[in-house]
Amino acid sequence: MKKGIGTKCVQGGYRPGNGEPRQIPIIQSTTFKYATGEAMGKLFDLEASGYFYSRLQNPTCDTVAAKICEMEGGTAAMLTSSGQAANFLAIFNICSCGDHFVSLASIYGGTFNLFSVTLKRMGIDVTFVTPDSSDEEIDAAFRPETKALFGETIANPALNVLDIERFAKIAHRHGVPLIIDNTFPTPANCRPIEWGADIVTHSTTKYMDGHGSCVGGAIVDSGKFDWTKYPEKFPGLCTPDASYHGITYTERFGIEGAYITKATAQLMRDLGVTPAPMSAYILNLGLESLHVRMKRHCESAYAVAKFLESHEKIAWVTYPGLEGADDYELVKKYFPNGTCGVISFGVKGGREAAATFMSKLEMIAIETHVADARSCCLHPATTTHRQLSDEELVACGVGPDLVRLSVGLEDAADLISDIENALNNI
Ligand SMILES: *Cc1c(COP(=O)(O)O)cnc(C)c1O
Numbered sequence: 001m002k003k004g005i006g007t008k009c010v011q012g013g014y015r016p017g018n019g020e021p022r023q024i025p026i027i028q029s030t031t032f033k034y035a036t037g038e039a040m041g042k043l044f045d046l047e048a049s050g051y052f053y054s055r056l057q058n059p060t061c062d063t064v065a066a067k068i069c070e071m072e073g074g075t076a077a078m079l080t081s082s083g084q085a086a087n088f089l090a091i092f093n094i095c096s097c098g099d100h101f102v103s104l105a106s107i108y109g110g111t112f113n114l115f116s117v118t119l120k121r122m123g124i125d126v127t128f129v130t131p132d133s134s135d136e137e138i139d140a141a142f143r144p145e146t147k148a149l150f151g152e153t154i155a156n157p158a159l160n161v162l163d164i165e166r167f168a169k170i171a172h173r174h175g176v177p178l179i180i181d182n183t184f185p186t187p188a189n190c191r192p193i194e195w196g197a198d199i200v201t202h203s204t205t206k207y208m209d210g211h212g213s214c215v216g217g218a219i220v221d222s223g224k225f226d227w228t229k230y231p232e233k234f235p236g237l238c239t240p241d242a243s244y245h246g247i248t249y250t251e252r253f254g255i256e257g258a259y260i261t262k263a264t265a266q267l268m269r270d271l272g273v274t275p276a277p278m279s280a281y282i283l284n285l286g287l288e289s290l291h292v293r294m295k296r297h298c299e300s301a302y303a304v305a306k307f308l309e310s311h312e313k314i315a316w317v318t319y320p321g322l323e324g325a326d327d328y329e330l331v332k333k334y335f336p337n338g339t340c341g342v343i344s345f346g347v348k349g350g351r352e353a354a355a356t357f358m359s360k361l362e363m364i365a366i367e368t369h370v371a372d373a374r375s376c377c378l379h380p381a382t383t384t385h386r387q388l389s390d391e392e393l394v395a396c397g398v399g400p401d402l403v404r405l406s407v408g409l410e411d412a413a414d415l416i417s418d419i420e421n422a423l424n425n426i
Pocket of ligand 1: 082083084085087108110111152156181183184202203204205206215216217
């Protein structure tokens with residue numbers, strides 16, 4: 001039976017039998033017992049499936065990964081210790097030294113740094129394109145050694161919306177998968193696989209956990225990208241793996257299982273970016289109410305954005321979902337139920353006025369975080385980007401007056417009066 005997203009949030013991934021726990025069990029064990037070495041050897045050779053060491057796989061983490069897999073409509077999924085780890089593994093699973101990929105430029109700062117500095121040190125090159133580039137300009141970024149196209153559904157912090165179908169078409173005509181970081185809308189509001197994305201990643205630290213409790217990440221495979229059509233491009237998936245006695249992932253696990261099995265068997269084994277079972281359990285508590293919370297985050301953010309738009313001390317407001325915005329048509333198409341709870345806006349009077357505004361807030365806290373139950377905000381010009389001049393700030397898309405506000409689950413009326421009071425005090 002086809003289930004709605006709310007049902008998947010609450011019950012996905014776990015179906016207890018008679019007398020078994022209703023809530024998912026926390027298997028707080030590093031290792032698992034076997035009667036014979038032979039039985040265990042089969043696991044090591046990937047000839048049988050089962051657990052043997054929690055760095056590779058743990059039942060609690062797998063249960064939660066299975067839920068996220070159902071929510072996104074994929075065929076296989078895994079949890080990672082952070083969103084950074086998820087995006088790193090997603091790329092590194094198909095890119096080696098000498099390879100290249102194309103990425104949207106407006107992405108999370110941590111991911112931008114991972115791509116532009118750290119992956120470069122490993123010999124993996126990236127070309128950044130902007131969302132308003134023409135198809136021809138984006139096509140020109142592809143090379144024979146290009147292995148993926150990467151973007152965010154709603155970019156953090158620029159808040160621009162990706163035309164997923166368009167970018168899926170571009171990726172596919174170059175024979176590479178489209179990898180989408182779906183952190184901001186979550187599968188409650190958008191499921192990129194339904195629009196042609198091949199791999200979906202998450203920082204579960206944000207709305208999925210939603211309570212500011214646990215850093216974590218996830219990777220979901222749509223099972224739709226046919227690696228075997230391009231064996232010379234994806235040798236790691238289509239030719240024998242010497243570290244597993246010559247198994248070929250696509251032959252053994254099919255196109256629906258090869259990518260995640262390889263990422264688990266090779267990359268988790270060697271890099272160990274594994275979440276703790278307890279963290280997976282806490283993440284699952286967040287997932288159970290995700291659809292209800294997202295609705296509230298979006299309703300309140302819209303109300304706050306409308307208030308800001310009408311205030312004379314506010315220079316501009318960006319919120320995906322405000323009527324008349326440049327990408328409003330894309331928002332209607334991809335996000336009929338809402339986008340996310342993050343707004344950015346400019347306070348008239350620039351750097352000074354924005355800093356004063358922030359200091360006058362009482363309920364909304366100053367944090368370098370977004371997307372949890374408690375509202376928070378950040379003024380990049382006086383915190384994360386304080387070393388930059390006003391000109392440099394403008395050049396990287398974060399003007400001196402920009403305030404990023406993450407609207408939480410408090411009463412919208414209380415948030416608005418906190419903001420109004422702070423604006424009156426500038
Ligand atoms: C926060 C974030 C990340 C990084 O995730 P961590 O869990 O902090 O490692 C990646 N992508 C997006 C869109 C994010 O907002």
